[in-house]
Amino acid sequence: MQYPQFPRTTVGGESVSRLIMGSNWLLGWSHTSVSADQMIKRRYDSAEKFKPVLETYLKYGIDTIMAPFSAGPELVKAIKDTEQKCGRRIIMIDTPFLNVDDTPEARREAERQVKASKEIGSTFCLIHHAHAEQLVNKNLRQIVRLDDYTKMIRDAGLIPGLSAHMPEMIVYSDANGYDVETYIQIFNCMGFLMQVEIETVASIIHNAKKPVMTIKPMAAGRTTPYVGLTFSWNAIRDKDMVTVGAFSPDEVEEDIEISFAALEHRFPNLEKRSSPVQNQAAFGDK
Numbered sequence: 001m002q003y004p005q006f007p008r009t010t011v012g013g014e015s016v017s018r019l020i021m022g023s024n025w026l027l028g029w030s031h032t033s034v035s036a037d038q039m040i041k042r043r044y045d046s047a048e049k050f051k052p053v054l055e056t057y058l059k060y061g062i063d064t065i066m067a068p069f070s071a072g073p074e075l076v077k078a079i080k081d082t083e084q085k086c087g088r089r090i091i092m093i094d095t096p097f098l099n100v101d102d103t104p105e106a107r108r109e110a111e112r113q114v115k116a117s118k119e120i121g122s123t124f125c126l127i128h129h130a131h132a133e134q135l136v137n138k139n140l141r142q143i144v145r146l147d148d149y150t151k152m153i154r155d156a157g158l159i160p161g162l163s164a165h166m167p168e169m170i171v172y173s174d175a176n177g178y179d180v181e182t183y184i185q186i187f188n189c190m191g192f193l194m195q196v197e198i199e200t201v202a203s204i205i206h207n208a209k210k211p212v213m214t215i216k217p218m219a220a221g222r223t224t225p226y227v228g229l230t231f232s233w234n235a236i237r238d239k240d241m242v243t244v245g246a247f248s249p250d251e252v253e254e255d256i257e258i259s260f261a262a263l264e265h266r267f268p269n270l271e272k273r274s275s276p277v278q279n280q281a282a283f284g285d286k
Helices: 034-043 047-059 073-086 104-119 129-135 146-155 168-176 198-207 225-235 249-264
Strands: 008-011 014-017 019-021 064-067 091-094 124-127 159-163 183-186 212-215 241-244
Touching: 014 019, 014 091, 019 047, 019 249, 047 073, 047 249, 104 124, 104 146, 124 129, 129 159, 146 159, 159 168, 168 183, 168 198, 183 198, 225 241, 225 249, 241 249
Parallel strands: 019 064, 019 241, 064 091, 091 124, 124 159, 159 183, 183 212, 212 241
Antiparallel strands: 008 014
16 A cells, blocks of 8 residues: 655755654653553553554655663664664654763763764764753853754764753854754743743744754644644744654554644544533534
């Protein structure tokens, strides 16, 4: 069977799928509750469990995945096994936890972490926001010492970027010409975890000098896939991306169909929601 292939964009000279596989609902960060986190971890407790999800994305040409891979060794193993089975490379966007203390020992530790990212097969290395934000000086409008880390990343043969939960990081990076090829930015119709208004973040994304990888389009389950994805795809540029986390192959299929529909400006082909009384006019005739 021939499956439609998802649109692509170019980041740092690398072709990537515009829909990126997310990892929170594979590695156990639900942004909902401890019990939800544990449910995810019980479901995905071995490399074998990840593979059906990865294979479903790949059917549609979605070959790009974002994760802090050091926190998911079984996911990394599943990626390698899936690449072998499907005969297709999976592009890994790593968001590593770097020690950014201003000491020689911390720099050596950061170098080891970056090299480990390369060794597992990553293509991109985007400093995790929790660590990149430690370098932000709002008074100077700078991300101090960022060049130290982007050089480490380049020297390791990786493409550098920033996980920018703080929208100012995109502004400062563009203004100072830092060596980054892309940004991660929270963006959703609920304003969930966004530090300023949706309109402001949208403006920052539209004016960014580099492609932006948006995350949390469904506000960690606080809005439905149809609402969240339809908003995101219609509120970003053609070169930008949406990162989507899914808990099962069925959810992957739904998210992809909704995304295709949003890009094609049509209503998605989805089953009606279930109900104890299914035959209700409010659900429509079909």
